[in-house]
Amino acid sequence: MISQAVKDEMTSLQQEAARKMVQRQMAMQVASVRERLEWFAPFLASSATFLVLGYRKTRSSVVLYPLVPMCFALCYQVDFAFGNKTNRIKNIAEDIMRNEGHLIYVPEWHYNEPPQAKLRWGPLLSRPRPHTNAHESEPERR
Template identity: 40%
Template sequence: MGFLMSKSMDQNLKKQQEFMVLNSRLQMERQIQMQNQMRERQMAMQIAWSREFLNYYGAFFSLATLGITAGALRRKRPGLFVPLVPLSFILAYQIDLAYGSLMHRIKGEAEDIMVAEHDRLALPHGTPTFESIEKARRVQAHLFTEK
């Protein structure tokens, strides 16, 4: 009788362990999916911000170009066109960021860094561990209870 009960308990324990592993895996997959969606939303916000900024900068650049051109023609001084050079570089950068392939090139460069220069990505004091996080949490909780 004890043997059958022990065998049944072992089977229940195995089923429970399998369920826990499956549940942990599902939780991890959900967390990865959530973090990826948050990353995608942040990138979409950055691109949208760049496009909005480009609208304002484009208007500024157009007005500045008209003003500088009018002033240079009226005074007959071509040196007044000099500020348009850096302003045009900024405009080209913003166009590339908002509508061009800059984000793809940045992504490619980041992937190259992760492969070829992985040592540059190390965090100070290494990757946080459960123990280091728990220690910091205890210190913070202790400070909070003292107040």
């Protein structure tokens, strides 16, 4: 029989492994955004250059309008890659889990006891469906 100390040690090792996996996933997300910035920043710079040249030629401020959403997108990416956006997202998620659990509720049978769910829903899912031919259900066309 396994002693309580061994069980506690196994539990703590599993929790540590889960924590490291979450950290690795977050690091991958941040790295992905940083890599995306290597493409988006030059795109924005070249687009801004051409839009400013277009404004100088036409003297119409409408030409500069695409810069607004592009700058918002750049600021969002920079905040995610180099700011504290990941911490804010984590805090929001923890608040949702703590205060609004009904939004993320998953029925117990989905993940805890699939055999019971199969017994409960199996008869409904295994009913034979009436077989219909596609030709029989469609009216004749001439």
